Amino acid sequence: MTKFSDLNLDAKVLKAIEEAGYETPTPIQAGAIPAALDGRDVLGIAQTGTGKTASFTLPMINMLGRGRARARMPRSLVLAPTRELAAQVAENFDTYAKYTKLTKALLIGGVSFKEQDALIDKGVDVLIATPGRLLDHFERGKLLLTGVQVMVVDEADRMLDMGFIPDIERIFSLTPFTRQTLFFSATMAPEIERITNTFLSNPEKIEVARQATASETITQGVVMFRASRKDRSASEKRKVLRALIDAEGDACSNAIIFCNRKVDVDVVAKSLTKNGYDAAPIHGDLEQSQRTRTLEGFREGKLRFLVASDVAARGLDVPAVSHVFNFDVPGHAEDYVHRIGRTGRAGRDGKAIMICSTSDEKNLEDVERLIEKEIPRIDNPLGQSAAADPEAPARPAEESPESGEQPKRTRSRRKPKDSASSARSGEAPSETAPVDAPGAPAETPPATETAQGVQDDAAPKAPARETAEAAPEPAPAAQADEAPEQKRPARGKGSRSDRGRDKSQGQQSGNEQPRQGRNDRQRGGEVVVGMGDHLPSFIAKSFEERQAS
DNA sequence: AAAAAAC
Numbered sequence A: 001m002t003k004f005s006d007l008n009l010d011a012k013v014l015k016a017i018e019e020a021g022y023e024t025p026t027p028i029q030a031g032a033i034p035a036a037l038d039g040r041d042v043l044g045i046a047q048t049g050t051g052k053t054a055s056f057t058l059p060m061i062n063m064l065g066r067g068r069a070r071a072r073m074p075r076s077l078v079l080a081p082t083r084e085l086a087a088q089v090a091e092n093f094d095t096y097a098k099y100t101k102l103t104k105a106l107l108i109g110g111v112s113f114k115e116q117d118a119l120i121d122k123g124v125d126v127l128i129a130t131p132g133r134l135l136d137h138f139e140r141g142k143l144l145l146t147g148v149q150v151m152v153v154d155e156a157d158r159m160l161d162m163g164f165i166p167d168i169e170r171i172f173s174l175t176p177f178t179r180q181t182l183f184f185s186a187t188m189a190p191e192i193e194r195i196t197n198t199f200l201s202n203p204e205k206i207e208v209a210r211q212a213t214a215s216e217t218i219t220q221g222v223v224m225f226r227a228s229r230k231d232r233s234a235s236e237k238r239k240v241l242r243a244l245i246d247a248e249g250d251a252c253s254n255a256i257i258f259c260n261r262k263v264d265v266d267v268v269a270k271s272l273t274k275n276g277y278d279a280a281p282i283h284g285d286l287e288q289s290q291r292t293r294t295l296e297g298f299r300e301g302k303l304r305f306l307v308a309s310d311v312a313a314r315g316l317d318v319p320a321v322s323h324v325f326n327f328d329v330p331g332h333a334e335d336y337v338h339r340i341g342r343t344g345r346a347g348r349d350g351k352a353i354m355i356c357s358t359s360d361e362k363n364l365e366d367v368e369r370l371i372e373k374e375i376p377r378i379d380n381p382l383g384q385s386a387a388a389d390p391e392a393p394a395r396p397a398e399e400s401p402e403s404g405e406q407p408k409r410t411r412s413r414r415k416p417k418d419s420a421s422s423a424r425s426g427e428a429p430s431e432t433a434p435v436d437a438p439g440a441p442a443e444t445p446p447a448t449e450t451a452q453g454v455q456d457d458a459a460p461k462a463p464a465r466e467t468a469e470a471a472p473e474p475a476p477a478a479q480a481d482e483a484p485e486q487k488r489p490a491r492g493k494g495s496r497s498d499r500g501r502d503k504s505q506g507q508q509s510g511n512e513q514p515r516q517g518r519n520d521r522q523r524g525g526e527v528v529v530g531m532g533d534h535l536p537s538f539i540a541k542s543f544e545e546r547q548a549s
Numbered sequence B: 001a002a003a004a005a006a007c
Helices: A011-019 A027-037 A052-064 A083-096 A115-120 A131-139 A156-161 A166-175 A188-198 A230-251 A262-274 A288-299 A333-340 A360-371 A401-405 A496-504 A519-523 A535-548
Strands: A042-045 A077-080 A106-107 A124-131 A150-153 A180-185 A204-207 A216-226 A255-258 A279-282 A305-308 A323-326 A350-357
Touching: A011 A083, A011 A350, A011 A360, A027 A042, A027 A052, A027 A180, A027 A262, A042 A052, A052 A077, A052 A180, A077 A131, A077 A166, A083 A288, A106 A131, A115 A131, A115 A230, A115 A535, A124 A131, A131 A401, A150 A166, A156 A188, A156 A204, A156 A230, A156 A333, A166 A188, A216 A230, A216 A360, A230 A262, A230 A323, A230 A350, A255 A262, A255 A519, A262 A279, A262 A401, A279 A360, A305 A333, A323 A333, A333 A350, A333 A360, A333 A496
Parallel strands: A042 A180, A042 A204, A077 A124, A077 A150, A106 A124, A150 A180, A216 A350, A255 A305, A255 A323, A279 A305, A323 A350
Antiparallel strands: none
8 A cells, every 4th residue: 555655755754644644645635746756747536635735735845855945936836715714725835845845835815915025025936825915926926827837726626616717817917928827626516627638738537526425424414493583583593502401411622613605604703602602703704813823722622613604614623623504404405414524534433414494495406406315304303393383473472491581572673774884694684683672672782793692592501512612633644635545536627517316326435434433323314303302291291282272 | 696806
């Protein structure tokens, strides 16, 4: 079997690899590294979690080992779609370049130009960037890309989704055509294909199966949620979330909670905090410094709940996330796979629980069609099952204990159209802010667009878990995207159009060790198996409550 | 429909 030591890597690089705890390259690494070292272009079709990052950082470090950077002329360039991903690449680079003298600069938005400029001026070997900030530097005349010998495009399909392709093409055109190109994408959409045909030259193509498919190491479930009253929908949904979290108990050491909208990310994070849960938000409207801090805290186990937009859905490498909660059904079915892929990583068990509002049902169908599997239904832990009565006209007296204090009126007061941002919140525009102010008269000043008014949701009851307990074991394996040891046979590509077929191969047992122990539970995935150990009590309860009402 | 990314 191939070892890193068989790959012709420099001794300094090998030493760093060894210290990071790795011995055997993943398939993408074993395929890409030799080709890259040979000077070939590489087209890697792989997702995060396959060791992709190291598959380009390692050969880059090796190749750049000789020579020195000149001012304003970086010798290599890595492009990533989000700031966090770029930062992740930078860390990876630090890990493996520690015994070299190579220099790098991280060019991302949201932080000052100054330091970035200073580094560029001195000359860097590696530039790691998001496209916008890179072009900004370029347009200011601070940067020359004519010295780029190696260019990497990471997560190209996501770049496509985010509309970065024109930028990418432009950046390509600023680099010498003699450059070597390493190009990575999880899928080969037609547009991606076109780019690779244009900018890659006779690439070595390496395809790697996505890591364990959704059904394998991740236990999934969905709660069909219907509000008792429309105007309470938002706060009840948050309450369902808390109940779901509580039901998981200590098994939920940490979790990412995904919302579709940034506003809701803020609201949910505030609400959880208010109720004694250790939670913080992350999305693209927050200060970069806060994004960084929050993510770091979460990685280190100091923060238990990360409430996130899809900025965190893909690529982020956080080892040991025990749970993913989808507060909303993602509007893009494929995002579901990315989101829940944040858990069940590196061979651990993971649990993914989603809340599906009536308005999300169509999206749920799309998700289930995509994953070719029905997601097991979980009863609403609050007992108001959707099936109970579809029409449910406002029924004042029935809501659960705590929400009782809410003044019924809070809703009608729309906030003035100050913030365009919340104006489009679709089905229930009135609820983002007002609903949440329990004691407050209807006059709650219009919460600014990021809903600071989350006072809903009763009093703290869940014991705020000390973050200490959540601390994951130190995971030396984090760097290389993870689990380098795992390997699995390459298989068919997964372009958008054939994702479905992709799934059919999901059973391949090539993914050895990932799951031990509790996988019996997951085995039966397609049947409605329970969500674990706590279910029975609230099933019973929900029936009673249905009878009662 | 929303998110992300440049100031």
